[in-house]
Amino acid sequence: MPYGLKIALRYLTAGKAQTGLLIAGVAVGVFVFVFISALIGGLGLFLVQRTVGDIAHVSVEAPDREAGLLLPGGEGRILLAEQRAATRREQLRTAAAFLPLIEALPGVRAVSPQIVGNGFLVRGQQRAPVGVTGVEADKVSAIADIGGHLVAGSAALTNTTVLIGSTLARDIGVEVGQVVGLLSDRDIERPLLVGGIFELGLEALDSRAAFVSLAAARTLFELPQGISRIEIKLDDLDAADAYAARIAADTGLAATPWTAGNAQLLSGLRAQENSSNLIKAFALISIVIGVASALLLSTYRRRSEIGIMRAMGASRSFVVAVFVIQGALIGILGGLAGAGLGYLLLAPFPPPDLATAGDLPIDVRQGAYGLAIGLTALGAILASILPARAAARVDPVTVITQ
Amino acid sequence: MSETLLEVRNLHKTYGEGSTATHVLHGLDLRLEAGELCALLGPSGSGKSTLLTILGTLMQPSSGQHEMLGRDLTQAGDRELTEFRNRHIGFVFQFHHLLPDFTALENVIFPAAVEAGRETAAMRGRGRELLARVGLADRIDFLATELSGGQKQRVAIARALMNTPELVLADEPTGNLDRESADRVMQLIEEINRDQGTTFLISTHDEKIAAYCRRQIRVVDGRTA
Numbered sequence: 001m002p003y004g005l006k007i008a009l010r011y012l013t014a015g016k017a018q019t020g021l022l023i024a025g026v027a028v029g030v031f032v033f034v035f036i037s038a039l040i041g042g043l044g045l046f047l048v049q050r051t052v053g054d055i056a057h058v059s060v061e062a063p064d065r066e067a068g069l070l071l072p073g074g075e076g077r078i079l080l081a082e083q084r085a086a087t088r089r090e091q092l093r094t095a096a097a098f099l100p101l102i103e104a105l106p107g108v109r110a111v112s113p114q115i116v117g118n119g120f121l122v123r124g125q126q127r128a129p130v131g132v133t134g135v136e137a138d139k140v141s142a143i144a145d146i147g148g149h150l151v152a153g154s155a156a157l158t159n160t161t162v163l164i165g166s167t168l169a170r171d172i173g174v175e176v177g178q179v180v181g182l183l184s185d186r187d188i189e190r191p192l193l194v195g196g197i198f199e200l201g202l203e204a205l206d207s208r209a210a211f212v213s214l215a216a217a218r219t220l221f222e223l224p225q226g227i228s229r230i231e232i233k234l235d236d237l238d239a240a241d242a243y244a245a246r247i248a249a250d251t252g253l254a255a256t257p258w259t260a261g262n263a264q265l266l267s268g269l270r271a272q273e274n275s276s277n278l279i280k281a282f283a284l285i286s287i288v289i290g291v292a293s294a295l296l297l298s299t300y301r302r303r304s305e306i307g308i309m310r311a312m313g314a315s316r317s318f319v320v321a322v323f324v325i326q327g328a329l330i331g332i333l334g335g336l337a338g339a340g341l342g343y344l345l346l347a348p349f350p351p352p353d354l355a356t357a358g359d360l361p362i363d364v365r366q367g368a369y370g371l372a373i374g375l376t377a378l379g380a381i382l383a384s385i386l387p388a389r390a391a392a393r394v395d396p397v398t399v400i401t402q
Numbered sequence: 403m404s405e406t407l408l409e410v411r412n413l414h415k416t417y418g419e420g421s422t423a424t425h426v427l428h429g430l431d432l433r434l435e436a437g438e439l440c441a442l443l444g445p446s447g448s449g450k451s452t453l454l455t456i457l458g459t460l461m462q463p464s465s466g467q468h469e470m471l472g473r474d475l476t477q478a479g480d481r482e483l484t485e486f487r488n489r490h491i492g493f494v495f496q497f498h499h500l501l502p503d504f505t506a507l508e509n510v511i512f513p514a515a516v517e518a519g520r521e522t523a524a525m526r527g528r529g530r531e532l533l534a535r536v537g538l539a540d541r542i543d544f545l546a547t548e549l550s551g552g553q554k555q556r557v558a559i560a561r562a563l564m565n566t567p568e569l570v571l572a573d574e575p576t577g578n579l580d581r582e583s584a585d586r587v588m589q590l591i592e593e594i595n596r597d598q599g600t601t602f603l604i605s606t607h608d609e610k611i612a613a614y615c616r617r618q619i620r621v622v623d624g625r626t627a
Contacts, residue, residue, distance in 0.1 A: 001520065001521075002520055003515045006521070010503050011503065307499075308499045308500075308501060309501070310484070311458070311499075312493070312512055312516065312561070313485070313513050313516055314484075315481060315484050315485075316484075397460050400495055
């Protein structure tokens with residue numbers, strides 16, 4: 001064992017109570033660091049999952065067609081023009097060629113080609129406006145987890161069934177197994193059987209969404225070929241911007257990441273992260289001050305021993321090493337204890353994806369344990385430099401002549 | 403013919419500056435031959451401790467020449483002096499100055515371990531031999547705080563001998579001991595000097611202690627008389 005390490009260990013073990021308290025103090029600081037990391041990380045994940053969990057991470061759509069003049073422009077007043085259709089978008093005619101390309105990208109979890117449009121759900125005299133989404137039967141839960149949020153019926157889609165939200169079902173008074181009419185904005189109506197009722201917790205979907213098969217949507221919106229859009233789900237939703245850029249570059253289509261429509265959420269998350277970093281920085285500063293003051297006190301208390309060591313031939317660098325090693329050991333042991341305590345205390349909390357209202361959305365996986373231990377050890381080493389330098393300056397003559 | 407171990411010429415030491423300056427050594431000359439057992443006598447304030455501190459390379463003189471083993475130590479830097487002190491000089495202090503959290507054996511081997519950067523079995527073996535030599539074979543694993551005053555001083559002598567130094571400087575080594583313990587310590591120093599040829603320079607104001615030494619050097623007003 002290096003001799004400096006032996007002396008440092010002996011000094012730490014000589015005052016067990018003092019060393020124990022010092023390590024406990026560091027551990028508390030590290031615990032705060034871990035707790036805040038897990039809480040803010042978990043809260044961020046919770047908010048993002050709640051917001052983004054049931055929407056596409058990247059949407060590929062054909063750009064809106066510019067409304068053109070029906071008569072050649074020129075002199076005189078324009079009396080007739082085409083109005084941009086609010087209910088009809090350009091379709092992706094060549095989607096079939098792009099789909100395998102997008103599906104083959106690593107990190108793409110699901111790809112859902114869709115036909116979307118507006119219409120009314122009709123039952124007797126009641127009519128409710130709905131946004132209709134036509135999806136492939138086996139991909140009904142690829143983007144929004146419809147199957148996981150069913151309150152009645154089944155998520156299996158056929159050409160004659162429709163899945164609707166719970167609020168919508170209540171509004172028009174239908175239940176699973178009953179027939180409703182779906183009238184599209186192309187003025188085509190089809191009778192459909194309510195196959196399932198879902199409750200995603202998002203009012204916009206629960207009260208206005210209707211999912212039908214792709215084939216049913218083709219009939220309703222008179223689209224014998226092509227699709228309206230492609231929705232893409234990624235493994236890492238933080239990579240949405242990069243994927244959108246890449247898909248746009250590869251396909252020449254407009255690819256929009258989820259972040260484009262959620263600037264406020266992102267801004268809130270950033271503010272949250274900044275607050276978290278500030279708290280963690282204060283925790284680290286308090287650790288550094290605690291270690292520095294304890295080691296300075298130790299330097300003062302052991303002045304005579306330092307003087308003796310210097311008289312016996314210990315170099316200044318050896319004395320510095322003894323105190324820096326003490327700082328490092330305190331930092332590492334306190335860091336391990338705090339991180340371990342943090343993990344043990346936070347592990348029982350349910351992960352944010354399983355958290356229910358009222359739960360602390362703590363994500364034990366985001367405790368930043370390695371970072372906490374590493375920064376604490378580094379901070380403790382830096383904190384020990386001042387006491388170590390003070391120790392190295394002890395004049396052996398003043399000590400041995402006292 | 404004996405060999406010169408150490409020589410200082412025209413040594414001056416002044417503490418402070420200007421009107422507060424205190425002149426402690428005034429052109430002191432001294433030469434020690436290898437294997438000598440010398441007593442350094444003089445009243446309090448005569449400059450004995452200052453001289454020992456300079457000879458032990460813990461402090462530089464204000465002016466004058468200081469040579470040991472043929473090396474001029476007057477101009478040496480801190481690192482060089484630290485290494486020199488570790489290898490060639492042993493210290494025994496009045497208040498023993500052992501490391502309290504270390505055992506007798508750990509205290510003894512400290513000078514060798516700090517030089518090598520680690521403890522070795524060979525060091526521990528030599529440490530045990532030295533402790534046996536000073537009559538403390540049964541106190542090897544006792545903490546310094548668990549030893550009596552006389553035992554501590556014998557551990558300090560063993561520590562001073564660990565690196566087989568050419569010179570051991572002892573500043574009032576018996577000043578804190580009763581007569582019986584003081585005599586045992588001096589007998590031990592006399593034996594080691596005789597058997598190993600280690601040079602001892604012992605600062606004391608006790609004539610009985612000085613009587614153990616073959617040479618007495620008197621310091622009066624910062625000069626050798």
